[in-house]
Amino acid sequence: MDLEKLEKLAKLVLEDVSDSSISNYSLIYYPHIRAKVKNLMSAAYKCLPEYKELFTFTVDSSYPYQARSIIEHLLEIIGIERESEAKIKEGRIFESANEKLKQAGISFQNNDYSSTIHNLNTSLELVLKDKIGIPTTITTINTSTIIDILAKYKVETYLYLLEAKKHILGIDNKIKHQGYSPSKIDCINGIKAMEELISKLRDKEIKLTDEVKNKIYEGL
Numbered sequence: 433m434d435l436e437k438l439e440k441l442a443k444l445v446l447e448d449v450s451d452s453s454i455s456n457y458s459l460i461y462y463p464h465i466r467a468k469v470k471n472l473m474s475a476a477y478k479c480l481p482e483y484k485e486l487f488t489f490t491v492d493s494s495y496p497y498q499a500r501s502i503i504e505h506l507l508e509i510i511g512i513e514r515e516s517e518a519k520i521k522e523g524r525i526f527e528s529a530n531e532k533l534k535q536a537g538i539s540f541q542n543n544d545y546s547s548t549i550h551n552l553n554t555s556l557e558l559v560l561k562d563k564i565g566i567p568t569t570i571t572t573i574n575t576s577t578i579i580d581i582l583a584k585y586k587v588e589t590y591l592y593l594l595e596a597k598k599h600i601l602g603i604d605n606k607i608k609h610q611g612y613s614p615s616k617i618d619c620i621n622g623i624k625a626m627e628e629l630i631s632k633l634r635d636k637e638i639k640l641t642d643e644v645k646n647k648i649y650e651g652l
Contacts (some may be wrong), residue, residue, distance in 0.1 A: 433475050435517075439510045441534070443474045446503045449496040459494050466491055469499050475507055482550040483509065505542055509535060518566050520558075526634070529558035533626055540623065545614040546607055552622045553604045556596050557628065563638040564648060574651055576601050579645045587638060592629045599625040 433441075448465045458468040469491050477487040490503060516531035526635035532555035557575050560566065566573060579597045583590040599621040606612035640648070 433479050435479065435510050435514055438475055438479050439507065440504050441472055441475060442506050442510070445469060445502065446507070448501045448520060449503065451496070455496050457495070459484070460492055465496075469494075469503075472503070472506075480509060480513070482554075483539070483544065483547045485544045485546045486539075496573060503552065505538070508538055512538070524632075525558050525562035525568060528553070529555045529562065530630065532558060532624070533630065534625070536606065536619075536623060540619050543620050545616065548619040549600065549614050549622055550605050552600045552626050555626055556629070557602055559633060563633055563636075564640060564645075565652065570652055578648055578652055582638075583642060586645050587644065588636070589632050589638070592625070592632050595625045596622075596629050 444453065444637050445465075445468045449459075450467060454462055454465070459469065460498075473487045473489075473491065477484065478489075486505065491499070512531050512535050516528045517536075519528040520529065520619070532551050536548045536551035539545075539551060553575070557573060559573060560573065560578055561568060561570075564578070576597060579590075579593045579601075583594055599618070603612070603614050603622060607614060619636065
């Protein structure tokens, strides 16, 4: 399911859970609405898997206002995702990285710390793609290796990149490979590292020698 269809489905389900006549009762008493919410959460998870924590909340024991809050958050995410995709298509990759940083902030406000780190990780990837000229059609890059190469040759802003690696990539890897649950302070450090990196690189170009370029492009 694409974002447009997911958005339409979310708005329809939002109407159901916003019915004032059911607001004081658990969704367990409304099996047809509960089924719609479950279906929406399943579709959202498939479309936006980086938000696993958000979409796996327990529907059966939830109240309509809880489902409404999740769906409203989902609609916020969809809006930012669509803006981000549009900017990538227009070649405004750095601006798209900013959108991902905004998403991280929204996830943080909703105590969804895993999604916060995942979005920061994507923002970091987009910044590197923009600043060192990697096509967006190359969907996966070894961000850690690229940062190590830039640090080895002391390319400008490498200290900020190393901080981003420590506070974002390091935590993201622990989430993916060790089942780690990031803390609030992990997210605060990650957001701060990404904000400082974006601020440093906003109006700058990363100048690479042919040697550095070859080292990076060999690994793509």
